[in-house]
Amino acid sequence: MVTTAEAKNMRNKIDIEGTVERMEAPRTVNLKMGGTTEVCNAFLVDAAGEIKLTLWGDEITKVKNGSKILIKNGYTNTFKNEVSLGKGKYGELIVKEY
Template sequence: MCPSKFVVTTEQAKNMRNRIDIEGTIERMEEPRTVNLKTGGTTEVCNAYLVDEVGEIKITLWGEDIAKVKNGSKVAFKNAYTSTFKNEVSLAKGKYGELIVKD
């Protein structure tokens, strides 16, 4: 269980911006790709979907978090945030968030 008093669903998360605690299963991981950072250098980024009992939300995994999960992994995000790009909401861990892999 996520170490939060209130865990939201994927549908609730789509209407929130930050401080999101959510649990689900990783599905449909895309191949990681290399992107250039604004601060210089490069890193890997990967899109996937977090699925729960009511729906799914696109997630963005960065750097070392990509290797922590695979399709079917049960995870929890603590203090995540959402952003919208091309009318699609995406969830990310962010600088102050935490990705907890349950299996």
């Protein structure tokens, strides 16, 4: 298990646990292979700080503000000098408390 501070310096294979502090409104984006999906930014908080968490599609309805979650095998991405965490294709999002 890593902290949010440690996760910001990692690229992949991130196992992290925290609480969803706040969620932005979902927005619709176009997919590279065609079609659209919903995407939502949330903020995962632990004792070391916070990291932006990107939720896609049905992941958005699985969590809410205050949810305690575990990301297994997650990855980070940097966009406009901001690091965000996602579960990715091979990761897992586990909601411990809804």
